[in-house]
Amino acid sequence: MRNWLKIIIILWLCSPLLGITDKKSGDHSTYVQHVEQAFILMFQGDNQKAISEFEAALAIEPDHSEVLHYLGMAYAQEEFWNKAVESCQRALTLMPDNIEALYSLGVVYFKLDQWTDAVEVLQQVVELSPKHARGYEMLGKSLVKLRRYAEAVPILLEALALTPQSPGIYYELGMAHLNLKVYPEAIENFKQAIAYGPTGYAEPHHGLGTAYFRLGDREKSRAEMQIYQQLQKGFAEYERLTRLTRAEPNNLEAWTALATLLMSQKNFAKAVPVFQKCIELAPDNANFHHGLSRAFMNLNYPKHAAEAVRKAIHLMPNQAILYNTLGSTYAMQGDSQKAIGAFRKAVELDGEQPYYHLNLSRLYQGIGNQKLAQEHQRVYEYLLSQQKK
Amino acid sequence: MNTFYLNRRSNHFGIIILLLSIGIRFEAFAQDTEELILVSAGTFTMGSDTRAADEKPMHKVYLDAYYISKYEVTNAEYYEFWKQQLETTASGQTLPHTPENFTHLPQIGDWPARAKRFPNHPVVGVSWHDANAYAAWKGMRLPTEAEWEKAARGYTNRTWPWGNALEPYANTAADDDGYENRLAPVGSFPKGKSYYGVMDMAGNVWEWTADWYSDVYYWHTSQAATKRPKRNPTGPDVGSWRVIRGGSWIDTIARCSTTFRFYLYPNLKTSFVGFRLAKTAEKTAK
Numbered sequence: 001m002r003n004w005l006k007i008i009i010i011l012w013l014c015s016p017l018l019g020i021t022d023k024k025s026g027d028h029s030t031y032v033q034h035v036e037q038a039f040i041l042m043f044q045g046d047n048q049k050a051i052s053e054f055e056a057a058l059a060i061e062p063d064h065s066e067v068l069h070y071l072g073m074a075y076a077q078e079e080f081w082n083k084a085v086e087s088c089q090r091a092l093t094l095m096p097d098n099i100e101a102l103y104s105l106g107v108v109y110f111k112l113d114q115w116t117d118a119v120e121v122l123q124q125v126v127e128l129s130p131k132h133a134r135g136y137e138m139l140g141k142s143l144v145k146l147r148r149y150a151e152a153v154p155i156l157l158e159a160l161a162l163t164p165q166s167p168g169i170y171y172e173l174g175m176a177h178l179n180l181k182v183y184p185e186a187i188e189n190f191k192q193a194i195a196y197g198p199t200g201y202a203e204p205h206h207g208l209g210t211a212y213f214r215l216g217d218r219e220k221s222r223a224e225m226q227i228y229q230q231l232q233k234g235f236a237e238y239e240r241l242t243r244l245t246r247a248e249p250n251n252l253e254a255w256t257a258l259a260t261l262l263m264s265q266k267n268f269a270k271a272v273p274v275f276q277k278c279i280e281l282a283p284d285n286a287n288f289h290h291g292l293s294r295a296f297m298n299l300n301y302p303k304h305a306a307e308a309v310r311k312a313i314h315l316m317p318n319q320a321i322l323y324n325t326l327g328s329t330y331a332m333q334g335d336s337q338k339a340i341g342a343f344r345k346a347v348e349l350d351g352e353q354p355y356y357h358l359n360l361s362r363l364y365q366g367i368g369n370q371k372l373a374q375e376h377q378r379v380y381e382y383l384l385s386q387q388k389k
Numbered sequence: 390m391n392t393f394y395l396n397r398r399s400n401h402f403g404i405i406i407l408l409l410s411i412g413i414r415f416e417a418f419a420q421d422t423e424e425l426i427l428v429s430a431g432t433f434t435m436g437s438d439t440r441a442a443d444e445k446p447m448h449k450v451y452l453d454a455y456y457i458s459k460y461e462v463t464n465a466e467y468y469e470f471w472k473q474q475l476e477t478t479a480s481g482q483t484l485p486h487t488p489e490n491f492t493h494l495p496q497i498g499d500w501p502a503r504a505k506r507f508p509n510h511p512v513v514g515v516s517w518h519d520a521n522a523y524a525a526w527k528g529m530r531l532p533t534e535a536e537w538e539k540a541a542r543g544y545t546n547r548t549w550p551w552g553n554a555l556e557p558y559a560n561t562a563a564d565d566d567g568y569e570n571r572l573a574p575v576g577s578f579p580k581g582k583s584y585y586g587v588m589d590m591a592g593n594v595w596e597w598t599a600d601w602y603s604d605v606y607y608w609h610t611s612q613a614a615t616k617r618p619k620r621n622p623t624g625p626d627v628g629s630w631r632v633i634r635g636g637s638w639i640d641t642i643a644r645c646s647t648t649f650r651f652y653l654y655p656n657l658k659t660s661f662v663g664f665r666l667a668k669t670a671e672k673t674a675k
Contacts, residue, residue, distance in 0.1 A: 032491065033492070036493070066656065101629070129627050133605040162608060
């Protein structure tokens with residue numbers, strides 16, 4: 001009994017101390033909660049909300065270099081460059097040899113056109129991490145911006161040795177060689193940039209056009225400049241629509257135009273979230289579900305594609321083209337019977353489309369029904385010849 | 390009287406059986422979660438030419454035989470490590486490898502209460518350093534990135550551990566897997582096991598690997614592979630981030646693929662990163 005009394009007295013005496021501990025652990029718990037939430041939001045691409053969460057976390061525990069760097073990265077994603085610089089610098093004050101924070105700071109300086117500062121920081125990156133390809137690339141780009149072409153070439157070659165098929169590095173190398181008047185090298189670099197670059201990569205064509213022009217080959221120069229102009233138009237339209245959808249997130253017309261453009265550019269990965277946004281704004285529009293389905297098909301996700309086109313069919317049950325898409329998704333999954341059923345429905349709704357018959361012909365051939373395969377092949381050829389007339 | 394006697398005996402028998410079965414089950418489960426799987430020596434294909442830039446290029450890698458744990462390290466297993474620290478450290482001091490608390494996530498919870506409430510959940514809230522310390526305590530190590538990928542992908546270049554078709558065989562952010570916004574106990578998705586029989590390599594929690602992250606590391610290993618496959622790669626020499634693999638309960642299924650690479654500062658503790666263990670297989674004397 002006496003022992004119990006002692007314990008109670010000790011606990012009572014310690015209660016203020018316990019209170020302090022509880023508050024501290026409570027604060028830390030809130031810090032953890034904010035950091036967690038920030039990560040989840042960042043993963044989901046919601047950088048603006050992630051910034052608020054990181055800031056809330058750092059208001060409680062300000063001395064976390066890593067969290068400051070993540071905040072800097074989120075600011076950079078949102079193009080708040082000055083805030084990004086501030087966060088990265090604070091991160092580096094706490095951890096001066098944080099390679100990735102240095103690299104991020106270099107990128108942000110580059111974006112702010114502070115190329116001398118970028119060079120200084122990026123040189124530290126490659127000194128600390130001699131195989132940091134992004135560091136060499138960004139350093140090379142900064143040197144090109146500063147017109148220090150002769151210095152840029154070996155740095156970019158180092159970057160290229162670490163990332164052999166990088167179109168961006170080839171392009172910068174081409175620019176350095178072009179300005180050093182080493183035209184054959186520049187032409188080779190620009191060609192490699194085009195070969196390894198994404199569809200629609202316009203800038204190397206301009207570089208090529210310039211190099212040919214300076215070598216006196218006006219015909220080749222003109223051809224490359226024409227390609228450049230065509231590609232620029234598509235890119236400008238993409239930029240315009242991206243800006244418009246960012247400024248007006250509920251502008252369905254803009255989202256629709258962006259989805260159409262991305263599909264025409266065969267950029268299916270980017271088209272998926274755009275169609276999803278369209279569906280969010282207009283859930284009863286079958287065309288968006290169908291577009292999403294086609295994007296998924298091109299990305300080789302037949303199950304997702306089937307799910308999307310089924311929703312479209314639910315909204316518009318008498319559209320032949322939707323059944324044709326559904327049949328294609330089944331065929332991709334290897335389910336010939338269901339695919340035949342869907343294609344037959346498409347033919348039933350619109351027997352004049354030659355490709356529905358071609359799809360049926362191929363499937364019947366696949367399951368060994370030569371008679372029906374030949375029959376649909378003949379109809380296909382007949383309809384095609386009629387269309388050509 | 391006779392009937393009563395029989396009933397009473399059968400009741401006792403039932404209780405004994407029940408106790409035995411509980412004991413047996415507990416023991417069997419404890420063995421299961423610590424089970425190691427032997428991945429035989431050989432070459433496999435690492436990376437992808439069609440996915441993210443840091444997964445390029447697809448290249449051949451040779452690995453010596455190694456063991457990898459069938460399941461991620463659980464709360465119950467980590468608790469033993471934590472408890473031993475507690476016993477060996479003077480009371481009142483902060484323990485160096487205590488998992489982070491997530492009081493805002495009741496399904497994941499507070500430590501050490503979490504260990505008792507969810508013994509079979511993968512341990513989370515552990516930094517790379519915690520994971521490394523636990524592995525050393527067990528006389529093992531963290532898997533290298535290449536070891537992780539081979540154990541998940543097998544010889545047939547599977548997109549997900551179970552194959553190439555999108556299936557709800559992992560705890561992801563999707564709402565069709567039965568574990569919405571929470572962790573699943575280890576081994577909850579038997580259909581999601583890899584070619585080698587390793588469980589939970591997609592979703593639930595990301596897993597720390599031993600390697601530093603570099604987005605161009607595969608180019609070096611592939612360049613070395615022009616003559617023969619790179620042998621037992623261990624990642625870059627320096628870096629800021631450690632590689633994490635496998636995706637988690639907050640990620641889309643695409644991020645849970647066998648080739649997807651991600652990274653985190655090694656001292657961060659989150660509710661979505663855990664780990665599993667590996668060990669080099671000793672060569673048998675001939």
